[in-house]
Amino acid sequence: MIPAELLRQSRVESVAHSLREDIGDGDITAQLIPADKISTGRVITRETAVIAGVQWVDEVFRQVDPSLELTWHVKDGDHVEPNHVLFSFQGPARGLLTAERAALNWLQTLSGTATACAALAEQVAHTGVKLLDTRKTLPGLRLAQKYAVSCGGCYNHRIGLWDAFLIKENHIAACGSIAQAISEARRIAPGRPVEVETENLDELDQALKAGADIIMLDEFSLEDMARAVTITAGKAKLEASGGINANTLVPIAETGVDYISIGALTKDIRAVDLSMRLD
Numbered sequence: 159m160i161p162a163e164l165l166r167q168s169r170v171e172s173v174a175h176s177l178r179e180d181i182g183d184g185d186i187t188a189q190l191i192p193a194d195k196i197s198t199g200r201v202i203t204r205e206t207a208v209i210a211g212v213q214w215v216d217e218v219f220r221q222v223d224p225s226l227e228l229t230w231h232v233k234d235g236d237h238v239e240p241n242h243v244l245f246s247f248q249g250p251a252r253g254l255l256t257a258e259r260a261a262l263n264w265l266q267t268l269s270g271t272a273t274a275c276a277a278l279a280e281q282v283a284h285t286g287v288k289l290l291d292t293r294k295t296l297p298g299l300r301l302a303q304k305y306a307v308s309c310g311g312c313y314n315h316r317i318g319l320w321d322a323f324l325i326k327e328n329h330i331a332a333c334g335s336i337a338q339a340i341s342e343a344r345r346i347a348p349g350r351p352v353e354v355e356t357e358n359l360d361e362l363d364q365a366l367k368a369g370a371d372i373i374m375l376d377e378f379s380l381e382d383m384a385r386a387v388t389i390t391a392g393k394a395k396l397e398a399s400g401g402i403n404a405n406t407l408v409p410i411a412e413t414g415v416d417y418i419s420i421g422a423l424t425k426d427i428r429a430v431d432l433s434m435r436l437d
Contacts, residue, residue, distance in 0.1 A: 159308075160301055160317060168301040173217040175298070176260045188252040197251040199436035201244045201262070203269075207430040208276045209236045209244065210309035211268035214302065218261040223253030235272070235309045244432070251436070258434050266429040267299070268306040274427050275310025278404060278420065282411040287418055290315040290397065294421035303424045315419055322351040324374075330354075336361060337368040344369075353397070362386055366393055372417070376400045380409055387414040 209232050219226045226249035232238060244265070247254060279289055289312040295303045304314045316322045323343045325336070333339035336354055343352045353372035354365040359382060365373045366389075375386055377400035390396055397417035398410050410418055 160304060160314065165301055165305060169214055169217055172298060172302060173214060173221060173260070173264070176263065177218065177221055180260050181256060185252070185256040188256050191251045191255070193250070193252060195251040196249065197254055197436050198246070198248040199254065199434065200246040201265075201432055201434045203238050203240060203242050203244060204431040204433055205240050206273075207238055207269050208272040208310050209238060209265075209269050210234050210272035210306035211265045211302070214264035214268065215245070215261045218264065219247070219253075219257050222257040222260075223250060225249055226253050226257065237276070254436070262432050262434060263429075264302070266432050267296075267427070268302055268309075269430040269432075270427040271303050271306035271424060272310035273430060275307050275312040275423050278407060278423070279311035281404065281408055282418075285411040287411040287415060288313045289423070290417050290419040291423045292419050292421045292425075293318065294425040296424065303427075307423055310423075312423060313417075322353065323347070324353045324355070326355045327357070336364040336370075340365070340368040340370055355399075358382075359385060359389070362389065366390060370394055372397055374399050374419075375415065380413060383410065383413040383415060 212230060212234050216228060219228055226247060228245050228247050230245045231243050238244070275289070282289065291304055291307045291312060292315055300318070304317065307314060316324060325339045325343065330336055330339050333342060340352055340354065343350070351371045353374060354370040355374040355376050356362045356365055357376050362373055362375070372395045373390070374397045375383055378386065378398065383398060386396055395416040397419055398415045399419045402410060402418055402420050403422065407418065
């Protein structure tokens with residue numbers, strides 16, 4: 159889980175950046191509108207979606223003009239149908255229109271992430287597997303997308319390189335062996351989760367003997383995944399990884415692995431189609 163204060167700080171900073179790149183030294187088109195003009199309106203979705211990003215939208219409007227008022231009709235994690243009103247608003251028209259694009263960019267991108275996650279999570283709901291995201295996030299949107307993943311019913315892997323070990327092929331080669339890599343990890347940061355990537359059943363056995371907390375099964379066949387579940391017998395958590403998509407997901411989940419990591423949860427998302435309408 160992402161620490162609440164870390165997420166808040168990231169949200170404030172990333173929203174500010176999105177406004178700087180959009181507004182620059184001023185919204186010249188908004189200046190066409192009288193400064194005292196007050197407007198009302200609403201934002202709708204044009205398609206089925208799972209919502210994520212409410213606080214990012216709130217932060218956009220707050221930074222543009224604190225006098226702008228939003229009334230939400232949904233919350234993060236809600237499933238909505240086309241033409242559903244997500245939120246209504248009122249306030250100075252200049253501020254509303256200046257905030258529009260940045261606010262919708264955040265909401266459509268994070269809702270797109272949550273929607274993709276929800277679709278895949280539904281496919282494996284009959285199993286006990288947890289679907290994990292990866293570090294393959296859009297640059298600058300790491301924490302926001304990982305938050306959206308949780309809104310869609312999936313789970314976070316590592317936040318970054320600092321909160322857990324993931325010992326891969328090159329780390330093992332540089333350390334000398336799986337056992338040496340795990341031993342060094344325990345020395346460097348006792349208590350941090352240690353995961354090891356394996357490519358065959360022999361490496362799985364090495365990781366088990368060395369006491370890995372989580373063992374990644376990288377591109378294992380379905381048969382070998384099932385054998386790995388039997389061999390491991392709960393002594394470590396197993397994570398399937400490597401080129402997994404909607405077509406291969408269910409058979410993998412049904413092998414009995416604990417986790418499946420999917421980079422597409424965050425890197426291949428499609429934004430939800432939204433529309434802002436002034437009354």
